[in-house]
Amino acid sequence: MTVTRTTSGARRREAILEAALTCFLERGFAATTIADIRQASGATTGSIYHFFAGKGALAEALLGQAVAGWSAASGASDADASAEEAIKGSIRGLLRWGLANPRHLRFMEEIRTRTGLGGEFAEVRRMLDAGFAAAADRFEAWARAGEVRTLPFPLAQSLMAGPAYNYLRLMAAGHPSRPEDIDELVEAAWAVVKP
Amino acid sequence: MTVTRTTSGARRREAILEAALTCFLERGFAATTIADIRQASGATTGSIYHFFAGKGALAEALLGQAVAGWSAASGASDADASAEEAIKGSIRGLLRWGLANPRHLRFMEEIRTRTGLGGEFAEVRRMLDAGFAAAADRFEAWARAGEVRTLPFPLAQSLMAGPAYNYLRLMAAGHPSRPEDIDELVEAAWAVVKP
Amino acid sequence: MTVTRTTSGARRREAILEAALTCFLERGFAATTIADIRQASGATTGSIYHFFAGKGALAEALLGQAVAGWSAASGASDADASAEEAIKGSIRGLLRWGLANPRHLRFMEEIRTRTGLGGEFAEVRRMLDAGFAAAADRFEAWARAGEVRTLPFPLAQSLMAGPAYNYLRLMAAGHPSRPEDIDELVEAAWAVVKP
Amino acid sequence: MTVTRTTSGARRREAILEAALTCFLERGFAATTIADIRQASGATTGSIYHFFAGKGALAEALLGQAVAGWSAASGASDADASAEEAIKGSIRGLLRWGLANPRHLRFMEEIRTRTGLGGEFAEVRRMLDAGFAAAADRFEAWARAGEVRTLPFPLAQSLMAGPAYNYLRLMAAGHPSRPEDIDELVEAAWAVVKP
């Protein structure tokens, strides 16, 4: 019984993570079995468990990448940026990252919806909720300063980011994307809340 | 062995369906066990199987209700309605139905995203895809007639319905809703595609 | 696929417990597999788990029976009994119970030795330790009253009960027992500590 | 890749053996994993397998030490010694060795009880059984010669050695030992079988 070792440890780890993401998206997290990941990655069962503590740990590793990328892309803007700059930048960042990482995004959304506040991925849920709350605070400050329309944040967030999320879902499902679409979505996001 | 009969058959059936929906939303379809539904509904295992052929049949019953309501609400409009009337009516219908049935909506969205074209709920997927295609045809006809801006339908659909879907997700997660929000979303949906 | 139901629920439960005890004694608790118990009991895997939460729960059920019998047999005596009556009664009780339930006794001893204070069966360990401590208190009171020799309790307990435990181990291993042996062991237990 | 060599091969071997014994006593042989031994010893998996063929070989090495010490201590006496000298010597030897090597003793007892005649350590079991049989023969010869009471050997052995084994178990569990205890146990062992 010869051991074939065609990949280094790090590559093997990446291959497992990639395969896990593919399976999670195809079948959903709960419906994915370790055997699925084994087949998709080419690794053996033991090898998967050598690198990851279990199915949950695989999801967490993927979520770590996803949440980091998503937060950086959608949340980052200078503290002294105008409302227009900040909003446009955030939607553009979200779309760019989402189009570049459609699978991570979709996985993050699956986990987000499935995660009660006390479940397995409560940590992720808490991070995302904190991001939402921070965005709400910022928006309300802009509203008081007259930089944006006065709207309840859930409505405002829906108007601004809803199209982008919907668009990214469609792209991830295989619909064709055009570069100009991004500009359209960014402009629409600002148009809908500008005073 | 005394048989306690506190509820009629039909009520028991409804209670099971209700409990199943709650569980599916909390844990996801795949992660929900019959035991979960048993506990949540108060019915016994045998009782559940008396009314439904299995876990899949429970989901199908819920989806039947959901798809019917959603289709009726978001698709219905007179064949000779103007683009503006049709679009506003469809978004308003979607929001009304979605606010009245937030849990069915969320469940339908879960199944939609999780369902590859060859899976267990392929039928549902096919129906929803057909609805999307029909809407795309209608939109393109309007665009040719100059009633709406010329936009690729995925983008247009995102701009029109994305906010509504996002808003419904937030409401289902517990954020507070205001009646005026509906008008705001309806107007925004038309504003973004009017010529 | 016909379901054969030759035994009532309670009988099936007992059969599983019996089979588990046999396996635990033959192979040791840790080395016994559910498959072993399945084969020995004739029950299916699912049936075992229908009645018991797991391998640990099987052990606990057996230990419950064992500890109860052993405590009752070796600890019971009137509060106003003399030292001689109490000691002889306790050794006789231990031997009678142990000869009638040699397998429960051996299993209890296995778990006792394997159980650190923080492990899976810590509860059992605590109960047995409490019994030992109570016996020590009683013995010291007798010693102060001049009813028994003044000896450190570990030594006294070894002198009194050591032969009985050793004897029970040999009997459980298949050596032949004689009724008179009990009297011999009881007399010896008293002789070795009487003033 | 630097190789740290803080211990010589022999020392490393001893450390592994020590760690294995600790683990075997804490968790039992079957429940101890190589990973446990790896952590407890500080050696790597590969290192353990460099010195020992496997888990069974570790147990055999420990048993070899134990059986040798125990046999020498409890069995040795001149062929022409009197019954009193032989019995007292054997109990004293057992206690001395057992107090000096409490962990080896306990491990030997575990393996002894756990070992069916056809299992992994059948060899050990056979050696110990042979020792028991030889002692029985010797005792019966003394009985015929009137040097000891006429008792079935299982009873006699229990009366003589039971207290010592019980005492050693208590000492191994942490109870305090006194030098005089040995004399007490030795005298009691003889008193109970002397004619």
Place this chain on the structure above:
DNA sequence: GATGAATGAGCTTTCATTCAT
């Protein structure tokens, strides 16, 4: 209608062992 004991395939996970480095 209603019950819950029984089933067994299939799941996640563990772990003794091997071997290229």
Place this chain on the structure above:
DNA sequence: AATGAATGAAAGCTCATTCAT
């Protein structure tokens, strides 16, 4: 001598489903 990634058989356990009562 030493390392630790890799293996895969086998373990404990779950759960959709059936069916005698």
